[in-house]
Amino acid sequence: MAQLSLKLFKGVNGFTLDIAWEMENELVVLFGFSGAGKSMTLNFLAGLARAERGFIRLGNSILFDSSRDIFVPPQKRAIGYVFQDLALFPHMTVRQNISYGAFGLHGDERKERVDEMMDMLHLQRFGEKYPSEISGGQKQRVALARVLVRKPEMLLLDEPFTALDISLRLEMQKLLIELRTKFSIPVILVTHDLYEAYTMADRIIVYSEGNIAQEGTPYDIFHTPVSPDVKALVDNKIILNERIFSQSIRQKINA
Numbered sequence: 001m002a003q004l005s006l007k008l009f010k011g012v013n014g015f016t017l018d019i020a021w022e023m024e025n026e027l028v029v030l031f032g033f034s035g036a037g038k039s040m041t042l043n044f045l046a047g048l049a050r051a052e053r054g055f056i057r058l059g060n061s062i063l064f065d066s067s068r069d070i071f072v073p074p075q076k077r078a079i080g081y082v083f084q085d086l087a088l089f090p091h092m093t094v095r096q097n098i099s100y101g102a103f104g105l106h107g108d109e110r111k112e113r114v115d116e117m118m119d120m121l122h123l124q125r126f127g128e129k130y131p132s133e134i135s136g137g138q139k140q141r142v143a144l145a146r147v148l149v150r151k152p153e154m155l156l157l158d159e160p161f162t163a164l165d166i167s168l169r170l171e172m173q174k175l176l177i178e179l180r181t182k183f184s185i186p187v188i189l190v191t192h193d194l195y196e197a198y199t200m201a202d203r204i205i206v207y208s209e210g211n212i213a214q215e216g217t218p219y220d221i222f223h224t225p226v227s228p229d230v231k232a233l234v235d236n237k238i239i240l241n242e243r244i245f246s247q248s249i250r251q252k253i254n255a
Contacts, residue, residue, distance in 0.1 A: 003186045004154065008044055008054040017041070017051075017210040027180055027187045029197045031221070031233065032207035038190045041207075042156045045188070046081045047074035058153060075103075080147030084159045086139055088131040094118075094142050095127040101146035117145040120182075121175075137168040141175070148183065155180075157189045161196070173200055194234065198222060206230050 007020040017037040030038040043049040044064070045056060053066040058079070063072045088097050098117055102110045118124050121141040126134050131142070140160060147155065157176075161169045173196065180187050191197055197204055198218045206214045206221060208229040214221060225231040 003059060004045075005057045006041075006045070006055065008041065008051040008056070010040070010044075010049075010051045015210060019207075019210070019212055020054075021205055021212060021215065023186055023188070023203070025184060025186055026202035027177075027189060027200060029201035029204045030188060030190045030207060031192075031197050031204050032213070033229075033233070034192070036207035037210045038207050039158055042081065042158055042188065042190060045154075046079055046156060047072060047077050048081075078150070078153040079156060080150070080152035080154070081156045082143045082147055082158065082160045084162060086143040086160075088139060088142060088146075090131050093128050093130055094123055094134065094138075097131070097142055098123075098145045098149055101149045104150070113149050117149045120179075121145045135168075136164055137171060140164070140168075140172050144175075144179065148179065151183070152185065154185055155183075155187045157187065159190055159192065161191075161193075169196070176200070206233065 003024050005022045008017060010017045015035070015037075017040055019037065019041065030041065032038060040049065044051050047063065050071060051064065051066065054064070055062065055066070056064040058077075061072075061078075062068075062070050063077055064070060089100065092100065095114060095118070099110065099114050102113055105113060118127060121144060123138065123141055123145060126138055126142075131139055134142070143160070161172050164172060176187070176189075177200070189196075189200065201218050204214075204216065204218055204221045205212060206229075208227070214226050214230050216224075221230065222234045225234055
């Protein structure tokens with residue numbers, strides 16, 4: 001059985017999302033032009049929005065099934081979601097932000113889990129600082145710690161590294177790979193960055209106007225696009241330069 005299976009349909013304001021796909025314990029990149037339905041899919045998975053019909057199955061749990069009127073609310077889904085703007089609380093310290101993510105845990109267990117995440121993401125020195133007092137990379141770590149503190153069964157990331165410069169982006173890419181190995185959970189990453197998609201994904205799912213245009217390994221997608229839409233996403237300059245660039249990126253990520 002796949003770790004995640006979904007089939008979703010939603011029509012809104014002239015746009016229709018009509019998709020079906022599965023994933024195992026892997027890192028899947030949702031790729032495509034803006035407005036293709038990628039973030040909408042994440043919102044359906046997280047329970048922040050509801051499809052008109054379809055289903056979502058995560059492991060042995062049914063999170064949504066329109067035919068059986070099943071809809072698990074977001075707070076009861078074992079899913080971590082990091083938004084593009086990170087959504088850190090400015091009036092809370094780093095420790096308080098992470099602790100907020102540990103809702104449902106109490107006392108020593110909550111403190112131990114928060115301490116564990118702060119150690120894992122190297123945030124011990126910043127526990128009493130506020131988001132405005134730390135760097136962009138440190139904010140990214142806080143956002144990850146806050147969603148991972150409850151040990152979710154799946155991690156959703158909506159363009160989390162967009163605002164970072166290249167060195168910080170490489171650092172966070174390396175960290176994400178380490179965290180995925182440590183937690184051993186499916187990860188879905190939405191990105192518009194070609195290199196990020198190519199170097200990080202186990203598999204890429206290309207969205208086009210609310211449908212799935214192509215699925216496959218990064219090599220498959222970049223070297224054998226099956227439609228003009230997919231080809232437009234991976235222009236020839238990228239393919240010509242990917243060997244040199246991806247080799248340098250991989251070396252930095254794995255360093």
